[in-house]
Amino acid sequence: MTAPKPDPATGSHTYDKARATASKSYHDVRDRAADTAQRTAAAIEANPLAILVGGAALGALAGALLPRSAREKELLAPLGQRLGETARQAVSAAREAGKQELNSAGLTPDAARERGRAVIDGVAKALSSASSAAAHTAKSPAKGNAEA
16 A cells, blocks of 8 residues: 655645644734733832832742852851841931930820829819719709799
8 A cells, every 4th residue: 555645735735724823823922922011011000019029029938948058158147147237226226216306305204104194183183073063063953943
């Protein structure tokens, strides 16, 4: 038995059909990629902070999952120590500045306690006056009832 000879017309048609399908697929993928790029750019413009936070979280996750090399540890250890010390100093300076501002405004712990006592005393005095007025009003006859 001999194999059938390929028909040149059929082979050409199959090639043209495959080429057209590949071209259409290429254009579809290119259009989808362009559309995705435009939607991504619009999302970034609409909410850049979310993209920044998401990127930082992704970077932190990648950094946590990738093991550190000895060379990285050697190079980054002094930087980490310096950053930690700088952060501690910044927090301490902020705490002191805040305390000084509160003290200059008269908002010391002792002053706050005194003001709290004054408020409680004022409320107690107001309650006493209100109860005395209520008792006095309840004991004296109403003007409308005296005429009847």
